[in-house]
Amino acid sequence: MAATSRTTTRSAASTSRTRKVPRPDLATVRRARRINRTLAETYPQARAELDFTSPYELLVATILSAQSTDKRVNQVTPALFRRWPDAVQLAGADRAELEELIRPTGFFRAKTDSLLKLGRTLTEEFDGEVPRTLDELVRLPGVGRKTANVVLGNAFGVPGITVDTHFARLSRRFGWTTSKDPDTIEAEVGALFEKKDWVMLCHHVIWHGRRRCHARNPACGACPVSHLCPAFGEGETDPAKAAKLVREPRG
Template sequence: MKKEHIDKVLDILSKTYPGAKCALNFNSPYELLIATILSAQCTDQRVNIVTKELFKVYNKPEKMVELTQEQLGEKIRSCGFYKNKSKNILGTSKEIITKHHGQVPKTMEELIKLPGVGRKTANVVLSNAFKIPAIAVDTHVFRVSNRIGIAKGKTPEAVEKDLMKNIPKHMWSDAHHYLIWHGRTVCKSRKPRCVDCVIAPYCSYL
């Protein structure tokens, strides 16, 4: 997609999804980190239901590690893959306590060293908790970016790099939210609603 078309697409999406933001509910960087780990292969709505209860008590790493893996697994069971997620959440919580003085780290390099934390999760935390420009490539961003042509890549990391190259840095965080919401509401996986799409004139898919 040409630069002028990318600029036009971003302008249209910004007006279509004003105030687009992270759909996960959180009150601290730690809560967002845990919610994002839980969101893998699970809807944000389900995660919010689970964390509403979980975070009433276990909203800090020091509290989370009081749980056994089995106890935590029962609390997050409905999010799916609960055994692996509970293991990673407890592992991450322990490392935050022992290596980061109880505080969620603020760099990509440190975040991706935590158990169960990849680039997507790290970018979500950097962008939404710390307001550091970042583009988190989830399934929606990956699909929409490749489909409309704003970025190309066979892996999430490749798409992330292309988006970072094609989008001004000050717009990274907002743009990734626009793409997520467009993917959820219009540019869906199986049946994209192309006839209703506000950026159809610039889309490579049509």
């Protein structure tokens, strides 16, 4: 089921923690943007793979996705949102019932703590609504900068870069950064692209990382940007063998 949001674009997110980086050279910018254009052509259906219909649902689903898979979370959230359809009702959820429902996503006790605190905080401080700024979102229980950017970009249309494990890995392979620090990666990659492209860039890169550019044994020979990638050759380069490595994300 395609993930959609009924919410319109609002004000831009705060970038108070975004680091300033040197201006990248033109050749690097051009190559990076060619990679993004090619990935956009390869994955025209790229989107957030968590199912949601509101900012609240996306926020909860993203918290549940930590150390889990989007498919697993999508199996759990329909029942969760029927039972607790908004932050006010989530705040009053029975702990044991919530734990049992989200158990398949892993780390269910810690996630239950975060969700109960999240419901209370949204109810008491934001009238039950999900805030629309980065500074406010990262103060919520269980919400870091990555989760905040997921919500801002996909629920509110606010440009942001989501540095998950796939995005970080591919950014280094593409030569966009050498850093392993998420804030530095966000700043350095952001400098290569126009802000209007940030959200879809993340979808393109993450889809590619899940399907072809794996952490181990990437499918280099089946990669649409192999001619642009400095890391070509880290994985299987034979086209026939590489094609067998292409996969859909596991459930």
